[in-house]
Amino acid sequence: MAAASEDPTAGGAGRVVLVTGGSRGLGRAIVGELAGRGLNLCFTYREQEQAAEEVAAQARAAGADTLVLRYDQARDDAQPVVDAILERWGRLDGAILNAGMWAGGRIDELDPEAWWNVVEIDLGGVYRCVRAAVPVIRRSPEGSIVLMSSMVGIAGFPGDTAYASAKAGLVGLGKSLARELARDGTRVNILAPGFVESDANASVSPRARERLLALTLLGRFGRAEEIARAAVFLSEEATYMTGAVLNIDGGVTT
Numbered sequence: 001m002a003a004a005s006e007d008p009t010a011g012g013a014g015r016v017v018l019v020t021g022g023s024r025g026l027g028r029a030i031v032g033e034l035a036g037r038g039l040n041l042c043f044t045y046r047e048q049e050q051a052a053e054e055v056a057a058q059a060r061a062a063g064a065d066t067l068v069l070r071y072d073q074a075r076d077d078a079q080p081v082v083d084a085i086l087e088r089w090g091r092l093d094g095a096i097l098n099a100g101m102w103a104g105g106r107i108d109e110l111d112p113e114a115w116w117n118v119v120e121i122d123l124g125g126v127y128r129c130v131r132a133a134v135p136v137i138r139r140s141p142e143g144s145i146v147l148m149s150s151m152v153g154i155a156g157f158p159g160d161t162a163y164a165s166a167k168a169g170l171v172g173l174g175k176s177l178a179r180e181l182a183r184d185g186t187r188v189n190i191l192a193p194g195f196v197e198s199d200a201n202a203s204v205s206p207r208a209r210e211r212l213l214a215l216t217l218l219g220r221f222g223r224a225e226e227i228a229r230a231a232v233f234l235s236e237e238a239t240y241m242t243g244a245v246l247n248i249d250g251g252v253t254t
Contacts, residue, residue, distance in 0.1 A: 015038075016039070017040070017095070018043070019034070019096045021044065026228065039065075041065065046071065052070075053068070073099045085136075093137065094145070095129070095146070099125070104160060106158060110162060126173070142185070144186065144187045146231055148191055151192050151249040175190070187242040188243065191234060191246050192245055195221045195249075217251025217254060234246060
């Protein structure tokens, strides 16, 4: 884990929020939504350094003191991320844990190693992030954690056994964490988006898109900014919500 770039004028005594996977797709939209709120903002990326730099520049232009860290949720220890945040600001108030990966295939098609890889990254990696962040976030007077699940983790989908298993696991993790951390005043909520038009989903086949669209009551796919607003709502505004699963999927799981 290493800093990709830092603003030498950084300071700030305000609220600090961590976003994992912030260089593209939903993460990028979440960073953009948070940036204009007077926050101190750290986001991570895995390999797209140039994209991360662009996102950071936009966030700083919007007024956010921004730290960018290279972090691979598949193999890196999350503690150095938290340590870097503490070194920079001395606090961590919120985390939106968005980073993850997808690999598809029906149960008799997907290689067992690929199945476990998805579960390890999308569930195990989030667990490691939470475990590193919780001791610091629980000290905040308004601590908040948002776990990014999926409609697939709620309703299931053929060919998504690995992804659905991991995302369903995040629901259980989030609900249990909400009970563990409530005494400290820390809120934990789960966001379950539907299919979103983004670069991360560009490789989805036309046939799969048609099947998904047929299930969507609103007759269209979501936009990244719509999901980002919901994530920020749970993180920053839903002060009397904890242990909740917010479905934002156009009506698929209705």
